[in-house]
Structures are given as C-alpha cells and as structure tokens.
Amino acid sequence: MDPTIFLIQLLNGVQYGLLLFLVASGLTLIFGIMGVINLAHGSFYMVGAYLAWSLTQALGSFWLALAAGIVLSVVLGMLLEWLFIRHLYRRDHLQQVLLTYGLILVFSELRSILWGDDVHGVAVPAMLSGSIALTETLAYPVYRFWLSAICVLLAGLMYYLIQHTRLGMMIRAGATNREMTQSLGIDIGLLYRFVFAFGVALAAFAGMIAAPVSSVFPGMGNQVLILCFVVVVIGGLGSVKGALAAALLIGLIDTFGKVVEFELAGFQVLPELAGMSVFVMMAIVLLWRPEGLFSRRLR
C-alpha cells in the first residue's frame, strides 16, 4: 500500500475509533457503575446528530448548535434517569433490556415525528473547513484532525475525573459498594443521575461532531450501538481503559478491512467480507479472554 494512503487510512481509523470510544465509554460507565445494560445508548448518538443538523439550521452556527446540543442532552439524560433508569438499578438485566429497547423505539418514532425520515448532511464549520497537505497530491481535512483532538481531550478529561477527583472516587466507590458509599453521606441517587447524564451527553456529543463527516440518517443509532457493544465486550464490561483500547482496535480493523486486499485460496476475503471483520475480531478476543481485554473494575 502506498505510504500516504496508509497514513490517511490510519488517521481515519484512529479518528473513527476515538469517536466510537466516546459513545462506548458512556455505555461501559453506565454498566460498570450502575449495572444497567442500556440498549438505548445508540439512540443518543442519533439524537445528537439530528440535534446538530436541526440546531445548526435554527441557530445558524455549528458552534452554537454544539453548545445548545450539549445542554439539551444533559437535560435529556437527567430526565430519562429520573423517569426510567433509576427504577432499573435493582432489577435484572432482562427488564433493563426490555425497557431500554422500548426507549429505542420511542426515540426512533420521536425522531420520525420531529425531524422526518430523510438523510441529511451538516456542513463542516467554516473555521475548520480547510485541509492539511500531506503530500503534493493528498490532503487531510482539518475538521477530522480537530475531531480526533477533541476526542483525545475528552478521554483525558474523563480519566482525570474518574481517577483524580473526589467525584471520581465517589463514583468508583459507589460501583463496588453502594450501601457503604451512602452511609458515608454521599447521595448516590444524585451521583448516578450525573453519571447517566454524562454518558448520554458523551454519546450525543459524539453524534453531533460526527454529523459533518458522516451523513445524518435514521438508522445511525443502531449501527453505532452494535459496534459499541462489540467495543465494550472486547474491552471488558465496565472498563473505560478497555473501551479506549477496543475502540481504537475496532476503528482500525473496520477502516483497513475496507481497503486492504486479502486473498485466501483463490477467494477474495478482504474487502469482500470487511463487514464481518470486527465480529471475527470479537470472536477471537472472546475465545482468548472471555472477560475482555481489561477487567471489569474501573481502574
């Protein structure tokens, strides 16, 4: 492969992986801390993308849309936790899956009513619309660099928050012993609401910043949900570190699977079967380490 094309695909893979991480980290946090399997998580990504599209039109600026979208998604997360999710903490996974699957249908229907079923595009904001020349003939969009940088920044922020602040200590403590955490004077209900809203906002934010590089379409939530579950399973349920490693792995495999040519016994394996590559990867990891690459706990 030409080294410049390789570099571009590498950048694409890393950027896609980082974006997946933003969505998957919320999923794994919510599972690791509250023990809730949230199938509706992909819907927040879809809602984020549609918010970016409609708010950019309404407010006339992608940046304003981003700011308003973050606020709205935090409020949405708080509201959902209060209305539905908090009733699931002491229930089994089947009930969690049923309720959150119901939420997928509700969000899909609401999207159809509010925004319709059309595919949309969001323009890259003017400030970041340029490209950086890699060689004389090839260039890479500034927006994609910015997107990756934001994701890295958020990952670092999340690490700092969980590992080095008192809030993070309380969250980790609550994940292992809910009763004791409460008896130390910590309002765990409020803490959980914050964590859930944070997870929702991360997924929605990922959808918002992804909107200018991919199209905004009805099924995008489910597509990302499945990949996020692959990420969370490979990384180890509840592990944020694992989610980061797995997301990058999946991003790279998915990207290169589509461009690498690989022939086995006269049969064109790649890119013909590229769609399967991430699932094959998951199967291999699960055979090797059934508990995922990183263990369950948040450190």
Add this chain to the structure above:
Amino acid sequence: MSSDILIEARGIHAYYGASHILHGVDFTIRRGETIGLMGRNGMGKTTLLKSMLGLLPPREGNVLVRGSDMTRAAPYRVARAGIAYVPEGRGIFPNLSVRENLIMAARAGRDGRNDWTLDLVLATFPRLRERLKHGGQQLSGGEQQMLTIARALLTNPDLLILDEATEGLAPLVAQEIWRILHRIRQTGISSIIVDKNLSAVSAISDRNVVLVKGQVVFEGDSDSLRAQPDSLRSWLGV
C-alpha cells in the same frame, strides 16, 4: 435533656424479607455516651443498627435523629446528620487506594467543626500512613478495620457506630483497636459498639443493651451487667 439525644428509636419492628427480626425495640443514645450493644448472632444487633441508619427502614416504629423523624430518610441524610458507620466486614473500597478511601468522604462535621483531619487520622493510625498508596484490597484485616474507622472519623461525626469492631482480628491488633476506641471516646464522640468481647466492651461502655430474639432484655451499666452472671450465660452464652 432531650436536646442531648442523638438517636432515639421507638418501638422498632424490622423484617428481613418475611422474617420478623426486631419486636418493638426502644433504643436511645445521648451525646458523649458509649453504648455496648450485645447479643448472640441473629438476635438483631445489625438489624437494629441498619434500621437506625436508614439502610433497613423499620416496618413499624420511628427513628428520631436529634429530634427529627428520619425513619425513612435516605442513608446519606442520616450520615449527614453526624452519624458514621463502620459495618461488619468493614466495607472498604477495594478498588480505591488507602488515601482515596480516606479522603473520598472527608468533610466537616454538622456544626462545621473539622477536628479530624487527614493528618490527625494518620497520626492516630501510623500504619495507614505507610500504606497510603496501596489498594484497599492489599491491607490486612486489622489495617482494613483501622482504615474504616479512620474513614468514619474523617466525616467528623458525633456518633460512631461499629458493628463487630474486632471480629477476626489477631489479639494484638484487637487490643490496638480498643486503645484507639478509648481515645476516640475521650474526644467526646459517642459510640455504639457491637463486639463479642464482653470484657472489652464493658470496660469502655457507659451503658449496655442486650438483645435476645429481637427484644431488649437488659439495659444498664457495666457493673449491673456483670452482677448477673447467670443471665449473661443465657443471653450471651458466656
């Protein structure tokens, strides 16, 4: 006098699932008091503590904390009212370092007093200072118990509730815990202490409460408890 009362539990009936554990228990603790709570296993000691802490709200009866009804209050509100809990099995957070275990819940007391700081706690428990960076799961049983007590003190409580204060600890370590509990008592913090060691408990307590099958069968100071060896044998098996 009533303003001195930290917790007043009245007519507590508590259940674990279908089994009726506490049958109308009255229990009061005042500021500065140390109470030994005794009884054989399964007589309702932990249940009584949990019903006062909001962890297992009683089906009947009331729990007043400083005169206000907190029968069904969330556990964190009871804790914020100045009550710290050292549970059976210790409840340290294995995925947090010793330092994180200590500071995660540290706060000033109800009246804003900040007597117990990290420095003072580490001076009281020098072994924890050497272990600050270790994970909670790397500590010995005795160190874990010290950590739990230290963590409780850092919330600057008015009342410290210890369930099975020295259970499973080597005699020397248990002695050190008792020494520390005596020092805590001298600072004016009230305690409710559950422990199997009758002589150690009665040496520190102002008053003792004995539970048999979810009912209070004795309440009085340590001298009058020791004066009833026959009853002690049937209540506690000692």
